[in-house]
Amino acid sequence: MRHFRVLYVHELRCALLSGGTWSVAALFLTLMGAVHWFAVLECSRAPTPWTPTEGTFRLFWIPLLFVLPLLTMRTFAEERRSGTLAALLTTPASAAAVVWAKFLATWTVWALLWAAFAAFPALTEQRMGTPGDLRLGDPVALWGGLAFVLTSGLMHVAVGVLCSCVTRSPTLAALLTFVTLLGLTAAGGALDSLPVESWEWMGWLREPADHLRTFGHLQDFASGVMDSRPLVLYLTGTLLCLGLSVLALEGQES
Amino acid sequence: MTHEAGQPESAVAAEGLTKRYGSLVAIEELSFSVAPGEIVGFLGPNGAGKSTTMRILAGTMAATSGRASIWGQSVALDPAAAKRRMAYMPENNPLPEDLRVEEYLVLRAKLKDVEPGRVKARVAKVMEDCDLARRASGRLIGQLSKGFRQRVGIADALLSEPKVVLLDEPTIGLDPHQILGIRDLIRALRGKMAVLISSHILHEVEQVCDKVVIINRGRLVAQGRPADLRRELRPSASFTIVAREDAAAVLAAARSLEPAATAEEAGEEDGWRRTRLSLPTGSPALDALATGLASAGLRVREASEEKFGLEEIFLAATRRSPGEGRRS
Structure with a gap:
């Protein structure tokens, strides 16, 4: 536990002092600022069934696919390439402590980015809202959306860490993460679009499709519905990816 | 055990x-x-x-x-x-470029289970021992010369004693x-x-x-x-003798000390003849040989033993077939 704590503080400190992290943060906030601004504009033109905050969270896949891989790609690939990972593993710190520390530090940065995004709806509400009307800030959608991205983010960051574990190239790690996250995000929708009802032999797909509907989970979280199934999915996915990362790290010979 | x-x-x-x-x-x-x-x-x-x-x-x-x-x-x-x-310094000593020497050593000390209260003292001690304290402690590792990087690696190795x-x-x-x-x-x-x-x-x-x-x-x-x-690896000791007498005379004198001695002519310069003398391992040392040749009446100007250092040991050992090596 001591090794985990030491490594977590070190990783978080390095991430927060790194120019790369600040560049990624700038990209994230620019993207999310633009998305939110367009959502506000769209809502101001004509009545919409969603609030600007809900509309912004529906596009959570943009930072997920284009920003998160930039955060996770260097966790292991860079250190494997430079040889510092092998040096780290000659200390009594276990591979599990190393993996969990890097994972949690990256997730913390991801959470901080989303926490910074929360300022946009708050500022919009403060500058443009009318007293008593909370639709611009929409705190329910904001807190629900944040709960979703942070919970699903556990698994998404773990996927990125696993991809970074299996290669020495940060670029390849980012590409692998992008493709895997794209698959995971789109899987539910793709399975949903299959004609499951008309083809009986595909009936078994109904259940997994129901479990994997990422956008459905977002809607549930944003509307305050607490369903344990997505929580189990994201937590088991996280543990699976981190377990595989530990095995990959222990199996590596340098 | x-x-x-x-x-x-x-x-x-x-x-x-x-x-x-x-x-x-x-x-x-x-x-x-x-x-x-x-x-x-x-x-x-x-x-x-x-x-x-x-x-x-x-x-x-x-x-x-x-x-x-x-x-x-x-x-x-x-x-x-x-x-x-155990501490291990790998070949090429990979180090994180963007950390300062002192903070890197503090991190490594914590990871190597140095007691929390002793971390600062141990880091200060190894930096002093490795001559890093005055010239490199606050510098980024990426800016250090190869020599200082090696010192950082050795300091890291010594941290946890x-x-x-x-x-x-x-x-x-x-x-x-x-x-x-x-x-x-x-x-x-x-x-x-x-x-x-x-x-x-x-x-x-x-x-x-x-x-x-x-x-x-x-x-x-x-x-x-x-x-x-x-x-073990040197079958015989070789000496170079520079004397007025020829190889046959040197060999005759040497055989009175070591009957298995062999000799060969190795050149002549200004009337001084150079003889290469081989004696089995365990034969008289150079001093005893020179004294023995002189007391046999030879006019010896120079006597030297051919070096058989680690380089020769290494060459002899690596020339012989793997598996012939012995444990000692």
């Missing part, structure tokens, strides 16, 4: 270590040991399997078969216990001044820690090490103290 006060017989023990990559055998049935407090040189030509062996001992690579142990702890079965007693230090090519790429500095650092460890140094620089190993282990094509070819190996 332990001496007094829980001290094991061997600080480092490799027993029948084998590492295969498919059909390629990197090391095969490699066995050697390092006693506590001993400094041992690990020698071999390029590709002999030195770094593979060091990695197996450090626990960053698994052996296909055999047993590696550090201070009595199996590296494969109890890696955490072995790593607590391990029982065993494994150094893979610690002086590679250093200038002569830096090599001297690192050599003095390693010498200072004698008696305190067991040190296994993999190196190509035979002179350096000869200067620093108590014992050498020589491998070739993944197999042990010789191990022991340089003096013992010299006796």
Whole structure:
């Protein structure tokens, strides 16, 4: 536990002092600022069934696919390439402590980015809202959306860490993460679009499709519905990816 | 297997270590040991399997078969216990470029289970010992010269006062001044820690090490103290005698001291004849030989023994077939 704590503080400190992290943060906030601004504009033109905050969270896949891989790609690939990972593993710190520390530090940065995004709806509400009307800030959608991205983010960051574990190239790690996250995000929708009802032999797909509907989970979280199934999915996915990362790290010979 | 006060017989023990990559055998049935407090040189030509062996001992690579142990702890079965007693500086000494020397050493001390209250004191001590305190403590590692980077690697290795230090090519790429500095650092460890140094620089190993282990094509070819190996690998001692008399006269005089002596003419200059004299190992030493030749009436101007240093030992050991090597 001591090794985990030491490594977590070190990783978080390095991430927060790194120019790369600040560049990624700038990209994230620019993207999310633009998305939110367009959502506000769209809502101001004509009545919409969603609030600007809900509309912004529906596009959570943009930072997920284009920003998160930039955060996770260097966790292991860079250190494997430079040889510092092998040096780290000659200390009594276990591979599990190393993996969990890097994972949690990256997730913390991801959470901080989303926490910074929360300022946009708050500022919009403060500058443009009318007293008593909370639709611009929409705190329910904001807190629900944040709960979703942070919970699903556990698994998404773990996927990125696993991809970074299996290669020495940060670029390849980012590409692998992008493709895997794209698959995971789109899987539910793709399975949903299959004609499951008309083809009986595909009936078994109904259940997994129901479990994997990422956008459905977002809607549930944003509307305050607490369903344990997505929580189990994201937590088991996280543990699976981190377990595989530990095995990959222990199996590596340098 | 332990001496007094829980001290094991061997600080480092490799027993029948084998590492295969498919059909390629990197090391095969490699066995050697390092006693506590001993400094041992690990020698071999390029590709002999030195770094593979060091990695197996450090626990960053698994052996296909055999047993590696550090201070009595199996590296494969109890890696955490072995790593607590050992420090390893890999070849090329990879270091994080964007950390300052002091913060890197503090991090490593914490990871190496140095007691929280002693971390600062230990870091200050190793930086002082490795001459980093005044010139490099606040600098980014990425801005350091190769020599200072090696010092950081050695400082890291000494942080937790391990029982065993494994150094893979610690002086590679250093200038002569830096090599001297690192050599003095390693010498200072004698008696305190067991040190296994993999190196190509035979002179350096000869200067620093108590014992050498020589491998070739993944197999042990010789191990022991340089003096013992010299006796084992040198079939005869060779002397050059410069005298007025010819080789036959020198040989006749030498045979009165050692009947198995042989001699050959090696040139002449200004009436002084050069003779190359070979005597079996264990024959009279140079002083006794020179005295013996002079008392036989020879007019000797010069007598010298041909060097048989570690370089010659290394060449002789690596020339003989792997498997002929003996344990000592």
